[in-house]
Amino acid sequence: MFKKFLIAIAGFVLVVLLLGAVKAKQIADMSAISHTPPPSAVATIPAQTAHWHASLNSIGTLAPVQGVTLAADADGTIIRILADSGTAVKAGDILIELDTTVEAAQLAAAQARADLSRINYERAKDLFDRNATSKSEYDVADATLKQSVAEVAALTATIAKKQVRAPFDGRVGIRLVNVGQYIARGQPMLPLQKLDSVYVNFSIPQRQLPAIAIGQEVGILVDAFPDRRFAATVTAINAEVDAATRNIAVQATMANPGEVLRAGMFARVEVQMTDAEPQVVVPATAISYASYGNSVFVVEKMKDEAGKEYLGVRQQFVKLGAARGDLVAVSGGLKAGEQVVTSGVFKLRNGAAVQVNNTVQPTSSATPTPSNT
Structure with a gap:
């Protein structure tokens, strides 16, 4: 009986030792597996050097070269209105009697x-x-x-x-009076504006005053025609700086063929500077935006702790400059020719391994022309 008990004990110990050996092998096999995450697939493009003309951006308002709201010069009752709303008139034409x-x-x-x-x-x-x-x-x-x-x-x-x-010659707006109405002296009756050319009134900071001059070219964009750029010329610079804002008023004049532009329109103004400065530019998709600073990821060869070489990314903090279409000018250490990541930036960290796949690239043009589809 005692002999059978010893045999059972020996069998149990043998089973425990066998299970322990199997488990130890499994642990050893798992330890041998590499836990390094696989390289991230990214698209890259070399940083480029571009000679962009520096520009000064502002917002402005369109105003007529000549524009008034005609008012009554005497009391009386209107007996005739000879100019309908929206009609073109010549200087000297009778509008209201x-x-x-x-x-x-x-x-x-x-x-x-x-x-x-x-x-x-x-x-x-x-x-x-x-x-x-x-x-x-x-x-x-x-x-x-x-x-x-x-x-x-x-x-x-x-x-x-x-x-x-x-x-003067111009176009009548929407009249404010009617036939048979009694009006008092000074009461507005109808607007009249000359729209074959218009002013663009805008302001710039006082520190930018040396960069602007009479005759300088100005680009104008209006919301009514988002795909059209209008050309204007600086014709007047105010003689004084606004003491409240420290801005100086500037006026540009532009042709208005077909009278497509109207007074009061909001305009985005871009003043072209004369000198073009070389700048390092990258696609906007290459920028990793963060509250502590914006950065790009530069692809280069690196070595791990064991000295093994691999393809990784270095996070380079940059300062953003002007933008042109899909491109953004950067400064702060990035050099032209360095490969920067343009796709998959959000999943990267400094030193991460990457695998370059440039089969599909995001657009990177200073003058993009997307299709209206």
Whole structure:
């Protein structure tokens, strides 16, 4: 009985030793497996050198070269509106007429008095030349004639004020009055603007004043025509700097064929500088944005702890500059020709192993033209 017990104990110990040996082998095999993550597949492109003209960006507002809101110069009732909203008019065209019935009657009476005064003056002059009347009577006749002529001129001017005429060639806006409406002096009636050319009013910081001059080229972009770039020329620079903002006002003039642009439009202004400076540029997709600093990943050969060479990435912090289309200018240590990662940046860290696959590349053009699909 005791012998059977010893055999059972020996068998149990043998089984435990056998299981321990198997487990030890499994642990050894797992330890031999490398736990290094596989290289990340990335796309790369060499950093390039570009000679970009420096530009100064600002926002502005379009304004008419000539533009007014015509107002009444006298009280009265509107009897005719000769210019519909949106029509083109010439300088001197009558746009609105007010009732002049009373003034016309007064003018007829004044003209009759002026005619009588002229007859009396000529008679008095003839008598005075023949010494048949006194100098005082001649002076009275002369003064009466001048007074009558002045009265006629005053009434004629009053009637003319009740005919609102276009002061220049332009286009009428939406009228603010109607026929039969009584208006007071100074009341706005209709806008008139000349739109064959327009001003672009914008401002720049005072430190940029040496970089801008009369005759300099300005690029204009408006939201109404996002695919069209308009050209303007700087024509005026304000004589003083705004004490509140420390900005200086600048005015550029641009042609407006077809009157496609309208006063009051918002505009993005790009002032082209004269000198082009070489800059290192990379695609915008190569930038890893972070609150502690922006960076790019440069692909280069590295060595691990065992001295084995592999292809890895070095995180290079950069300072961002101007942007042109898909490209961004950078500074801060990146050199032209270095291979930077353009796809898969978000999953990288400094020293990570990578595998380059440039089968598919993101766009990298300074003047991209995406299709409207």
